[in-house]
């Protein structure tokens with residue numbers, strides 16, 4: 001059994017702790033949160049140890065690996081501590097909101113053999129990864145265009161938006177990683193537009209956008225379009241489409257049930273889309289833990305790592321600059 005401790009018992013840390021506790025080859029080694037009530041609640045529910053500090057987690061011989069699900073500004077420090085302690089780590093995205101801090105962290109852990117995996121969970125979704133597999137198998141010929149649609153079911157609370165780092169670093173970051181994963185070739189240019197259509201007052205105050213479109217291009221001419229909105233009234237809209245010389249592969253939305261209804265007033269009516277990320281990506285979050293267990297237990301290659309986190313953040317920085325300056329940005333301008 002791989003003994004994994006969880007740092008951070010908030011929204012996503014609790015879910016990861018449950019998935020680890022339920023995993024046939026993993027064991028929840030314990031939890032820690034600066035808010036004692038959060039750690040106590042998870043520890044009590046899952047009958048797990050509650051650690052007194054992060055240092056105790058990293059120093060414990062009872063801990064084989066660590067999952068970092070704390071607030072974003074703690075990630076880079078914890079990655080450095082994990083590497084120093086020799087604990088393989090799965091860290092939630094993003095590594096940090098600052099590209100300079102990520103670069104400093106990369107320097108600090110340079111040459112390490114301690115596996116650091118990044119929580120870009122969507123790579124583990126069977127629908128999305130099926131699109132990549134179809135491309136690799138040559139089923140759609142030569143890849144030309146990718147379209148990624150990612151819309152949240154509703155606006156996050158004001159306090160979340162205010163500290164999120166902005167839509168590109170907080171939300172589009174998943175799609176930047178998905179774009180790299182699906183296309184399989186690095187992007188050279190980023191062209192982005194942003195608008196304040198859902199909550200103009202909040203967006204103005206935060207100097208942020210709630211509606212964005214990004215066009216990414218590779219050196220060989222492949223194109224990827226990302227469409228994001230902070231609010232889709234019909235639910236969590238998550239689709240990936242790859243178009244090639246010989247066909248197309250699509251990863252569709254998932255509904256809460258497969259029944260399709262037809263009547264005089266409508267056609268193809270289905271149950272609502274699975275609500276938000278914990279439900280929609282339940283299979284992917286579970287497969288992500290599988291992959292991490294393989295890394296820790298069998299030394300499997302890290303499927304998505306620190307470098308991927310750094311690349312996705314660089315694309316976010318380029319998108320921010322593109323909106324600000326109203327022009328396409330070469331990735332080399334920000335990296």
Ligand SMILES: NC(=O)c1ccc[n+]([C@@H]2O[C@H](COP(=O)([O-])OP(=O)(O)OC[C@H]3O[C@@H](n4cnc5c(N)ncnc54)[C@H](O)[C@@H]3O)[C@@H](O)[C@H]2O)c1
Nearest residue numbers: 008009010011012013033034035038069070071072092093
């Ligand atoms: N992969 C995904 O789809 C996804 C989805 C949501 C959130 N996230 C990421 O997961 C992280 C946590 O998000 P959340 O929504 O669970 O936030 P949250 O605020 O609900 O939980 C964060 C928890 O970390 C704790 N914490 C903060 N600093 C700490 C420290 N130094 N030591 C120990 N605990 C500390 C807080 O007390 C809180 O309980 C964020 O980085 C976020 O970007 C990823």
